[in-house]
Each structure stands twice: as structure tokens, then as C-alpha cells.
Amino acid sequence: xxxxxxxxxxxxxxxxxxxVTARPLRPQLDRGLTRIGEYLDCQVELLRDAHxxxxxxxxxxxxxxxxxxxxxxxxxxxxxxARDHRYADWVEALAHADDSVDGGFExxxxxxxxxxxxxxxxxxxxxPELVQARSPFPHRAMLLHxxxxxGIEVERQLQTPCNAVxxxxxxxxxxxxxxxxCDAYSGRDTTLGLLVSSxxxxxxxxxxALAEELCRGGARVDGLDxxxxxxxxxxxxxxxxxxxxxxxxxxxADNVVFAAALGRLADVCGYFDADGRLASARAASAxxxxxxxxxxxxxxxxxxxxxxxxxxxxxxxxxxxLDKQPDxxxxxxxxxxxxxxxxxxxxxxxxxxxxxxxxR
Numbered sequence: 001x002x003x004x005x006x007x008x009x010x011x012x013x014x015x016x017x018x019x020v021t022a023r024p025l026r027p028q029l030d031r032g033l034t035r036i037g038e039y040l041d042c043q044v045e046l047l048r049d050a051h052x053x054x055x056x057x058x059x060x061x062x063x064x065x066x067x068x069x070x071x072x073x074x075x076x077x078x079x080x081x082a083r084d085h086r087y088a089d090w091v092e093a094l095a096h097a098d099d100s101v102d103g104g105f106e107x108x109x110x111x112x113x114x115x116x117x118x119x120x121x122x123x124x125x126x127x128p129e130l131v132q133a134r135s136p137f138p139h140r141a142m143l144l145h146x147x148x149x150x151g152i153e154v155e156r157q158l159q160t161p162c163n164a165v166x167x168x169x170x171x172x173x174x175x176x177x178x179x180x181x182c183d184a185y186s187g188r189d190t191t192l193g194l195l196v197s198s199x200x201x202x203x204x205x206x207x208x209a210l211a212e213e214l215c216r217g218g219a220r221v222d223g224l225d226x227x228x229x230x231x232x233x234x235x236x237x238x239x240x241x242x243x244x245x246x247x248x249x250x251x252x253a254d255n256v257v258f259a260a261a262l263g264r265l266a267d268v269c270g271y272f273d274a275d276g277r278l279a280s281a282r283a284a285s286a287x288x289x290x291x292x293x294x295x296x297x298x299x300x301x302x303x304x305x306x307x308x309x310x311x312x313x314x315x316x317x318x319x320x321x322l323d324k325q326p327d328x329x330x331x332x333x334x335x336x337x338x339x340x341x342x343x344x345x346x347x348x349x350x351x352x353x354x355x356x357x358x359x360r
Contacts, residue, residue, distance in 0.1 A: 025050055025057055025155050026110075029103035036136060037097025040085070044077045051077075061154045084153050086138035086183075096136070105133050105143075112146045115161025117170060124174050131174045139184045144168070144176040147210065148194035149201060151184025160204040165213050172217035179219055186291060192219045193291060196234035196242040208245035215249035222251055228258065228285030235261040236290055236334050238346065240312045255286035260305035260321065263314040268305070268321070276324065278302060294333055303330040303339075310351050311342035318351050322358050 027034075027042040050058035051072050062072060065080040072080075075090075082093040104123060108130050111120035124130055134140045141152050147168045149157045161167070172178065181188045192214050201207035211234075215221050223229035231251045234243040235258065243261060253259050256278065259267035271279050278301060288295045289304075296304065306326045309317040318339075331338050340359070343351040 025055075025061060026106070029101065029106055031103045031107065033100040033102055035097060036099045036101055037094065039101045040078075040081055040093055040097075043081050044074065047081060048072060048074065048077050057155060057158060060158065064154045084155070086153075099136050101136055102133065105130055105135070108143055109135075109146050109156060112143060112167050113149075113156055113159070113161070115163045115167065117163060117166055120167065121170060124170070128174065131171060131176050134182070139182055141182040141184060142176065142180055144171050144178070144180065144191050145182050145184070145189075145194060147171070148191050148198050150194040150198035151182070151189055157198075157200055160198075160200040160206060162204060162206065164201060164204065164206045165209050168210055168213050168217075172213070176217075178214055178217045179224060181224075188224065188291070190219065190224065190230075192221075192230050193223070193233055196230055196239055196246065197237045202239055202242070207239060208241040211242050211245040212249055215246070221246055221249045222285075223291070226284070227287070228252060228254070228283075229291040231258060232285070232290030232293070235308050235312070236293070236332070238311050238342075243312070252283075252285065254283040256301050257305045257308055258285065260314060260317050261308035261312050263309070263312065263317055265314075265316050265320060268317055272324070278324075289333065300327075300330065302326045304332060306339045307332050307337060307342050310339040310348070310355065311337070311346050313346055313348045313351065315348070315350055315354075318354055322354065328355065328359055 025043060025046045027039055027046065047058055047061065051062065061084055062080055065083040066076060070076055078090040082090045085093065087093040104127055108120055108123045111123065131143055134142050135152070137153070139152055146152060146156060147164055149160050179190050181190055183189070184194060192211065195201060195207065195210055195214065198207065201210055220226070221230060228251065231243060231246050231253070234246060247253060247262055253262055253264060253267060256268060256271040259271065273279060280298070282298065286296055286301060302321060302324050303326045306318065306321040309321060326339070328339060337345070340352065340355045343355055
């Protein structure tokens with residue numbers, strides 16, 4: 001994000017596009033096993049046909065997986081499908097051509113995406129082991145991970161159903177491991193981490209409720225390493241409701257950035273001594289910016305706190321932090337936002353005005 005807009009790589013733009021309600025571009029499988037090579041070949045042709053028809057789902061997949069304006073030749077379609085499944089390219093995909101796709105698992109993923117509780121329940125009744133199964137594709141996501149609609153195939157992320165909490169509850173009741181990891185991004189991606197950075201549950205209005213359901217089901221609210229990674233993720237991606245849900249579930253707000261982003265002015269004040277200096281002691285959660293982020297310089301904590309207070313609309317915290325002489329030109333590393341850029345992106349005119357006055 002710049003001072004006036006969110007700057008997105010073209011491969012990320014689809015995350016913020018309107019919901020797509022057409023059924024996704026996948027072959028119809030029986031409930032047995034199919035070779036991955038056959039599955040991908042069929043999907044390539046489905047994509048090409050859908051593209052010729054101007055299908056919105058095809059457009060989303062192509063936009064996410066190919067360079068902008070690249071013609072959709074058969075070779076390009078193969079590359080798009082390979083990348084969609086998280087292979088590096090078609091050559092890598094072909095190396096797994098003899099692996100198997102489980103039609104029952106894929107049907108369960110469909111039921112999750114489209115909110116078909118009855119179908120999912122029937123599948124789990126017939127094959128209870130599906131709740132512990134994993135996708136054969138490189139992200140290795142389990143059914144519970146699919147509820148987060150993040151880090152999996154584009155066509156699996158087209159929308160989140162309004163009854164996603166019911167879907168998650170069913171999976172947890174049937175034995176889904178709340179903190180199981182997959183390889184979506186880091187190799188240690190939990191459902192909670194994927195969820196609180198996911199646009200689709202947020203757009204559906206269920207992100208916070210899903211986070212609370214997952215924590216009730218046993219997910220570690222402070223992350224696998226007890227370092228506040230889920231809260232960092234929700235805060236840095238701008239999902240205020242998700243951050244507040246994690247706090248309600250007991251996430252520790254044990255550094256000045258967390259306290260500022262959550263709007264806890266009294267706690268923010270408590271991090272400064274009588275001379276107005278930030279206390280030198282730091283919790284583990286203040287060592288780096290979340291699971292993937294860089295180490296945090298102790299001298300930049302006030303700058304980070306101001307940026308995220310601005311992003312989350314904390315109008316009482318921002319003036320307090322402005323008195324601490326922050327660097328208003330400093331940008332956070334995820335979206336390259338200054339405090340002013342964060343406030344503009346969030347649409348908070350009052351904070352935009354405060355920051356503009358401070359820059360004069």
C-alpha cells in the first residue's frame with residue numbers, strides 16, 4: 001500500500017476481487033482414485049473451454065497464475081493449472097502424474113467450499129478417515145485448512161459460504177486436528193494463521209466467528225511457537241474483527257504494537273516510562289513481525305505501533321503515539337505502508353487528518 005492506495009502484484013489482485021459464485025473448474029470424479037496426470041490434463045481443457053466462454057472463474061484462475069495479458073495457449077493453460085495446484089511448473093506437475101487424487105476427498109472439499117453440510121456429513125459418515133486425509137497437491141492441505149480458503153487452489157478460494165462456522169464445527173467434532181500444519185506458504189501453516197489473513201471469510205462476514213470456533217476447538221491462539229503469530233497476521237493484514245476475536249479468545253497483547261492495534265490506550269501508555277521512553281524489555285511477540293516477517297528493530301516499535309493503530313482506526317491511540325516523535329516516513333514491510341497510507345487505505349478520514357497535521 002502506498003499513501004493513497006493498495007499496490008498489488010497482479011498475482012495477488014484476485015484476492016480482492018468480487019465474489020465469484022460459479023462452480024469451480026474441476027473435473028467431476030467418482031469416489032475412487034484417479035491419476036493426477038489425467039486429472040490435470042482434463043482441468044487444462046476445462047480451463048481453455050471456460051476461457052473461450054468468458055467464464056469468470058477461469059478469469060480469476062488465469063489472473064492469479066499467469067502474467068498479465070498472456071494468451072491462453074495450451075502450454076499457458078498447463079502452466080496456469082500447475083501453478084494453481086502449487087507446483088513450480090508443468091514439468092514438476094508431470095513428475096507426479098502417477099500419484100492419485102481421491103474423489104471422496106475432493107468431494108468433501110467441494111462440500112466445504114459450497115456450504116453443503118449434509119453432503120460433507122454423509123462423506124464423513126462413510127469414510128471417517130477423510131478428516132485426517134491430505135490433498136495430494138503440494139500444499140498438502142487437510143479438510144480443515146480448506147475452510148480458511150487460503151493457500152490452496154484458486155478455484156477452491158472463490159468464495160466462503162455463510163455457514164462456514166457450521167462446517168468447521170462438524171470437522172472439529174469429527175476429529176480434525178485444530179493445529180495441523182500444511183505447506184501452503186511456509187510448511188508450518190495452521191488453519192488459524194491461514195484464516196486470519198484470508199480475504200474470503202472476511203468478505204463473507206464469518207472470519208471472526210471462525211477464529212473463535214477454531215480456538216474453542218483447541219487451536220493455540222498465540223501460535224505454535226507461543227509468539228503471537230496469529231495476532232500479528234490479523235493485525236498486519238488489516239483484519240480488525242479477526243484481531244479482536246483472537247484477543248477475546250485470550251491472545252496475549254504483550255507488546256506495544258499489539259496494544260496499539262487493539263486500541264488499548266491504557267496498555268499502550270504502560271509501555272512507556274515516566275520520561276516518555278519506551279520500555280526496553282520485549283516479549284517474544286515483539287522480536288519479529290509475525291510468522292514470515294523480518295526481525296523488529298527495538299527502535300522501530302513506536303513506528304510500527306502507529307502504523308497499525310492507524311490501520312485499525314484507533315483514534316485515541318494515534319494522538320498519544322504522535323507525541324512520541326515517530327518516523328512518519330517509515331513503511332512496514334508487508335504492504336509498504338506508512339501510517340498515513342494505512343489510514344487512507346482504511347478510509348479513516350479523522351486519522352488521515354491527524355497524520356497530515358503532524359507532517360506539517
